[in-house]
Amino acid sequence: AQKVTQAQTEISVVEKEDVTLDCVYETRDTTYYLFWYKQPPSGELVFLIRRNSFDEQNEISGRYSWNFQKSTSSFNFTITASQVVDSAVYFCALSEAQGAQKLVFGQGTRLTINP
C-alpha cells in the first residue's frame, strides 16, 4: 500500500527565514511519481512540482527547492527567504507510475509566515 507522511502538522516562522517541509513516503513500486501541492487560504489546490522515481536531481525554482532522496524515501521542500504570501497548507502526494492515475496525499503541513 502507498502512504505519505508529513510529520510536521504546523510550522510558523518569521518572514525571510528559510523553512523546510518534510515528506516521507512508502511504496512497493519501483517506478512512481511524487508531487507537491499548495493550498492557500482561498482553498484551491495548486500544483507545484512532479518528480519521477528515476530522477533524483534536486530542483530549484526561484525561492523553492526540492530534495528527493530515494535512500531515505523522502521528498522535502524548502522555501528560501520566506514571504507572507507563502502561508498555506502544503501537501505531498504519491502516485504509482503504471495503471492508476490516482494520488495519495499526506496530511499536509500548515505553514504560517509572520511579518
Next chain:
Amino acid sequence: DAGVIQSPRHEVTEMGQEVTLRCKPISGHDYLFWYRQTMMRGLELLIYFNNNVPIDDSGMPEDRFSAKMPNASFSTLKIQPSEPRDSAVYFCASSLGRYSGANVLTFGAGSRLTVL
C-alpha cells in the same frame, strides 16, 4: 481554458436531503477524480473515471454516495440522503491520460458542503 469548474461553491442543507455536486473537467482531459477533504481524514479519493468510465470507486463511503459521468464534459457526485458527517469540501480534478504514469491533476475550487 477556464480550468475545472465546480458548482455549487457552497451548499448548506438539512440532514436527509439530496445533494448533487457538479463538475466540468478541462476539455481534452481523460481522467476525472472526486476527492473529499475533512480535518479528520485529510484529502481522500472517492472515485475516478477514465474516458467517462468509473475505474475505482473503492473510496466511496457507502451506498448513499453515487457518481456519474454521462459525457466527457460533465460529472456529478450525489449524496442521498445526506448526513452531518458528510460535511466537507469536495474537490473535482482532471488530468491528461496520454502518457503512461502519473499526470498532473488540476483541481477545481471545491464545493463546501454543510449538512445540518
